[in-house]
Amino acid sequence: MSRLIFWIVLAFVVLFAIRLVGSAQAKKRRDRNAAGNLGGPTVRCANCGVFLPRADAVKARDGYRCREPGCLPKG
Numbered sequence: 001m002s003r004l005i006f007w008i009v010l011a012f013v014v015l016f017a018i019r020l021v022g023s024a025q026a027k028k029r030r031d032r033n034a035a036g037n038l039g040g041p042t043v044r045c046a047n048c049g050v051f052l053p054r055a056d057a058v059k060a061r062d063g064y065r066c067r068e069p070g071c072l073p074k075g
């Protein structure tokens, strides 16, 4: 009888360990995704002052510009 209880307890411990490892991996994945979604540094448009991701900005002589028609660098 005590042997049966031992196996039941062992099964619970194993299931708990599997769940623990699975949730740790899921959290790691979530953290990586969150860091990726932040999209890196933000820059300020030198003309109108709006903040935008550097990937969306246009490099100009005086810094970065947003893509508004009045802000795009000429030439």
Ligand SMILES: [Zn+2]
Pocket: 045, 046, 047, 048, 049, 050, 065, 066, 067, 068, 071
């Ligand atoms: Zn601008």
